[in-house]
Amino acid sequence: MFLSKENIDIKLIEVSGQVFRISDDSNGGFVAVHKENVLRTKETESGYELDCSKEDFDSIWADYFDMKTDYEGLIKAIDPADKFLTESAKAGRGIRILNQDPWEATLCFIISQNNNIPRITGSVNKICERFGKKLEEGIYSIPTPEVLAGLSGKEALSGLGLGYRDEYIYEFCKNYDVYAFLEEVKKLPYEEAMKELMKVKGIGKKVANCICLYGLHMVNACPIDVWVKRIIDEEYGGKQPSWMSCSAAGIYQQYAFYYKRNNK
DNA sequence: GTCCAGGGTAAGC
DNA sequence: GCTTACCATGGA
Numbered sequence: 001m002f003l004s005k006e007n008i009d010i011k012l013i014e015v016s017g018q019v020f021r022i023s024d025d026s027n028g029g030f031v032a033v034h035k036e037n038v039l040r041t042k043e044t045e046s047g048y049e050l051d052c053s054k055e056d057f058d059s060i061w062a063d064y065f066d067m068k069t070d071y072e073g074l075i076k077a078i079d080p081a082d083k084f085l086t087e088s089a090k091a092g093r094g095i096r097i098l099n100q101d102p103w104e105a106t107l108c109f110i111i112s113q114n115n116n117i118p119r120i121t122g123s124v125n126k127i128c129e130r131f132g133k134k135l136e137e138g139i140y141s142i143p144t145p146e147v148l149a150g151l152s153g154k155e156a157l158s159g160l161g162l163g164y165r166d167e168y169i170y171e172f173c174k175n176y177d178v179y180a181f182l183e184e185v186k187k188l189p190y191e192e193a194m195k196e197l198m199k200v201k202g203i204g205k206k207v208a209n210c211i212c213l214y215g216l217h218m219v220n221a222c223p224i225d226v227w228v229k230r231i232i233d234e235e236y237g238g239k240q241p242s243w244m245s246c247s248a249a250g251i252y253q254q255y256a257f258y259y260k261r262n263n264k
Numbered sequence: 265g266t267c268c269a270g271g272g273t274a275a276g277c
Numbered sequence: 278g279c280t281t282a283c284c285a286t287g288g289a
Contacts, residue, residue: 113269113270116268117270117289123286161285162285165285175273207272225271
């Protein structure tokens, strides 16, 4: 089906640092993997040609791409006196906060700590290839927590570039009923969800905020990493701007993160 | 060789 | 509560 390019830009979403399961394909399009679904898209002038039916789009991908949220309205609500956020939203218009699978977001953002985006993507691809389910030629799902819990030890995760994070992943899968745990956390208000997530060894404040934002779609969650710290220091004189604690903080954070990392 | 990357833990104060 | 050493890895 055809998806009109109204406040959605898959290229920007791909490079915005929120997801590690969208990639370029060999002929100018994109491949997105969500749970065990694969979506191939080709960009045209006015939108995207998607290789799925309207029924599949409505039941699977519309929620994934967060089509119900009014991003245009959020951009209009930005204080015009805030030059940095205004510029960020202008540059990042089309970015949306995906509804990733909660376990996918948890795994990817545990890997993300003290790491960089190309390396994170590499590790995620490798762990999918080694332990995930083959969906198509060269495309694998995120491995289930059960599969990882069934390994003989964290040593079975070596060679994936995980570094010291291998233990965090293995122990979490071993000690928790991961899906049930994340479902319960999703029902909690933000502050309590953060508290529960941070009880897990390897999940601190920043990673917990990423799980809340990208996996549980709590868009008030505002992950503060080295780039957002830089934004606070260099763009706001060291004082955290009020939008970082508003009800859509995570969405504005995404525009700002993208702009700071790519354009400045 | 050093520095950095979407940080967190544990130990020390 | 707040600092600090240390953690594994590859690219710049």
